[in-house]
Amino acid sequence: MSRVTDVLNSQHIELPSWAFANSGTRFKVFPQAGVPRDPYEKVADAAQVHKYTGVAPTVALHIPWDKTDDYADLARYAKDQGVALGTINSNVFQDNDYMLGSVTNPDQQIRRKATEHLLECVDIMDQTGSRDLKLWFSDGINYPGQDDIRERQDRLAEALKTVYERLGDHQRMLLEYKLFEPAFYATDVPDWGTAYAHTLALGERAVVCVDTGHHAPGTNIEMIVAVLLRAGKLGAFDFNSRFYADDDLMVGAADPFQLFRILFEVLRGGGLEADTEIAFMLDQCHNIEPKIPGQIRSVMNVQEATAKALLVDRDALAAAQKAGDVLGANAVFMDAYNTDVRPLLADLRADKGLDPDPMAAYQRSGYAEQIVKDRVGGTQAGWGA
Numbered sequence: 001m002s003r004v005t006d007v008l009n010s011q012h013i014e015l016p017s018w019a020f021a022n023s024g025t026r027f028k029v030f031p032q033a034g035v036p037r038d039p040y041e042k043v044a045d046a047a048q049v050h051k052y053t054g055v056a057p058t059v060a061l062h063i064p065w066d067k068t069d070d071y072a073d074l075a076r077y078a079k080d081q082g083v084a085l086g087t088i089n090s091n092v093f094q095d096n097d098y099m100l101g102s103v104t105n106p107d108q109q110i111r112r113k114a115t116e117h118l119l120e121c122v123d124i125m126d127q128t129g130s131r132d133l134k135l136w137f138s139d140g141i142n143y144p145g146q147d148d149i150r151e152r153q154d155r156l157a158e159a160l161k162t163v164y165e166r167l168g169d170h171q172r173m174l175l176e177y178k179l180f181e182p183a184f185y186a187t188d189v190p191d192w193g194t195a196y197a198h199t200l201a202l203g204e205r206a207v208v209c210v211d212t213g214h215h216a217p218g219t220n221i222e223m224i225v226a227v228l229l230r231a232g233k234l235g236a237f238d239f240n241s242r243f244y245a246d247d248d249l250m251v252g253a254a255d256p257f258q259l260f261r262i263l264f265e266v267l268r269g270g271g272l273e274a275d276t277e278i279a280f281m282l283d284q285c286h287n288i289e290p291k292i293p294g295q296i297r298s299v300m301n302v303q304e305a306t307a308k309a310l311l312v313d314r315d316a317l318a319a320a321q322k323a324g325d326v327l328g329a330n331a332v333f334m335d336a337y338n339t340d341v342r343p344l345l346a347d348l349r350a351d352k353g354l355d356p357d358p359m360a361a362y363q364r365s366g367y368a369e370q371i372v373k374d375r376v377g378g379t380q381a382g383w384g385a
């Protein structure tokens with residue numbers, strides 16, 4: 001059991017600053033009282049999640065939503081709160097200039113503007129001490145013939161190369177893909193294969209980010225994870241769950257079995273070792289549920305799936321596989337999935353001096369009531385801010 005607890009104790013889950021604000025969904029953002037008004041308050045809320053779970057010590061920023069005059073000061077503030085700043089997420093999808101694309105736009109000036117933003121994000125990484133730059137492009141076309149698909153790939157490659165060359169030795173580029181939306185006919189980075197091809201051409205510090213909500217229904221995501229890990233190109237996860245499209249719901253909510261299967265492949269590929277370079281991030285928004293508890297639940301869901309993956313009897317599984325014992329191998333796998341790991345995780349938290357029930361401990365703390373009282377006035381930071 002010690003190997004299981006060692007891995008669970010070393011696991012880090014990064015929180016997205018935007019999960020704490022009144023942030024994006026497709027239909028309407030229902031405002032909640034007491035949400036952060038600036039990046040400092042987002043960091044403070046993220047620190048609450050870490051305080052009660054003990055496994056979420058970093059918070060990812062989104063530029064420009066988290067723009068501030070002094071990133072070193074924000075990093076110091078985070079440290080005082082017991083957390084650190086993590087991945088810098090770029091945004092080349094909100095500006096009106098990007099209607100026909102950002103780095104793949106047919107207009108050279110708009111491409112330059114988008115690339116400048118990505119370079120600015122690297123400048124910010126230098127100040128925050130962040131390792132990773134995450135790139136997601138909304139670029140694509142809605143109609144056949146609208147633009148040259150192949151030339152758009154060339155434009156993308158050129159922008160990525162410019163940004164890659166600007167990275168420091170310790171910094172990485174995470175290229176995220178998404179099947180569709182907002183472009184409907186041809187998205188410029190629609191799948192892992194396209195992301196893989198671009199990162200392979202760039203070099204070893206360019207890797208792929210798998211957002212679990214960015215695939216077609218029925219896609220075998222753990223297969224993608226296994227292939228990318230084997231190629232040394234799995235850089236990060238954006239965890240969330242989906243029923244239909246890019247729903248951004250809490251990870252493990254829609255399909256906890258899928259999350260278990262994914263984490264088993266991560267384990268199988270060495271991605272849960274203490275020195276892993278895979279960034280395990282949440283990318284979600286909480287539109288009808290309270291935000292801090294939504295993040296606590298999500299972190300716990302990842303922990304539970306990880307614990308179950310660790311409980312798979314690998315020796316028994318290998319023996320059954322080698323013997324061609326189809327049902328036996330499947331039974332070994334399902335035994336682990338069907339184990340209730342909540343007592344194990346409660347013990348683990350107690351051993352670290354944490355409350356065994358993070359959700360209850362947060363709710364008892366009075367923090368939720370306090371932020372509603374304190375955070376009056378100002379503008380709520382969030383989608384579109």
Ligand SMILES: [Mn+2]
Nearest residue numbers: 176211238283
């Ligand atoms: Mn994402």
